[in-house]
Amino acid sequence: MYVTIPDPGTIAAPLAPLASSTPKPAEARLRPGAFLYYEGDEVDWLYQVTSGVVRLTRLLADGRRQVIAFGYPGDIIGFPADGQHHTDCETLTDARLQPFRRAHLETGEGDPVLHSALLQAALREISAMQDHFMMLGRKSATEKLASFLCVLTDRVGQDLGNYRQVKLPMCRSDIADFLGLTTETVSRTFTQLRKSKIIAIDQSHTVIIQKPTALLGLSLGDLD
Amino acid sequence: MYVTIPDPGTIAAPLAPLASSTPKPAEARLRPGAFLYYEGDEVDWLYQVTSGVVRLTRLLADGRRQVIAFGYPGDIIGFPADGQHHTDCETLTDARLQPFRRAHLETGEGDPVLHSALLQAALREISAMQDHFMMLGRKSATEKLASFLCVLTDRVGQDLGNYRQVKLPMCRSDIADFLGLTTETVSRTFTQLRKSKIIAIDQSHTVIIQKPTALLGLSLGDLD
DNA sequence: CAGGAATTGTGACGTACATCAATGTGTCCT
């Protein structure tokens, strides 16, 4: 999950498990805070998140951290480069993950449908990351957070009569490290959105979108 | 070409043309300033840059621009997502490009070696983009520019006795839009590096690295 | 339900980078 301008074609894509004629290995079930893999690990499996949320991070020597992506149901995670993982992957909630052998991506291994689905997921990932570049490089704190909330709501939000609601399983510093901000700035930007009645917040981790149009406007750069 | 911490395995990879048993379409030759494709165009071909440099950009509605990557010899550009290009591609110099049919990536089309080479290029692209996230989100102007110069020098620099030298075919605003800065900041950071004798600049577009170790240190965050 | 730790929010203040405005420098063109 990257923060991109909402695009019905990809963002709201149905979360059907990848088509495959191959018998699947058993789904993995993980508790919150479990690590699925670490940066530098050999890649043996890719995973499709089937439920829950995971977090992909990369660290700098001095401790600075970048959250690369959040993995939501439907997302494929664990693409190898030179055979290795290049991020850490930790679960934020209870999660279930469907593993796929790396060979299905790299050699096809007798299942062209699965091979093609994994390849397409990799290509969509490249495009989504390009959107995220624009965000990290060129957007203000308000635009970043508004974009984040819009995309998340489109993907996993629930309708609430006039309003929409979205649960945030990640903490403020995860959001900050994803958007290239500090927790303080994320917090302040949340209260700013709250004070202008665009959102309401329930117990820090539930956001009610009271003015979806205004929020979308902010995400696109309509003067704050 | 993304700005990453130099990694001998990938950065300095040999620029041999992709192995293929398939007869190749003729190489394309382009003059500086030519557009290879635009965002939204249907993808029919991928390209390997064989000489010259190209620039991939994405635009925001209000004109803000992000340079996604520079394409140097050896790089594969034009990966599709949902069949479309998601950046503009313009040449910065005279350039030659080897086209490969999109089907070679997506279906294999009878050339598994080429298919696999294109797939591996896509996977390395994902990893390189993750590095670039760290840079856009978490590095200072000095760290960004130092990283940029280090990576460029490692890939396409030439030895000059004790020093190393690198030619920059892109203008300051291209560098700025790649690093998420303004041209003024890029310019100021260049002169700061120049005044501390870490680099020297010849006619704006040639950089001589006088203290490679110091530059590498700055790129990694050793206090400026 | 109480107490304490972790997370989140707020305030005061500093600064890195943006912005706005000239000025310099190289390049092209007749």
Next chain:
DNA sequence: AGGACACATTGATGTACGTCACAATTCCTG
């Protein structure tokens, strides 16, 4: 060669966001 045009540099000033310090919630555990 000379003028002009784009690009790069420099300077003065502004501001969005970071930093540091602490207060308020939330959440966790017994």
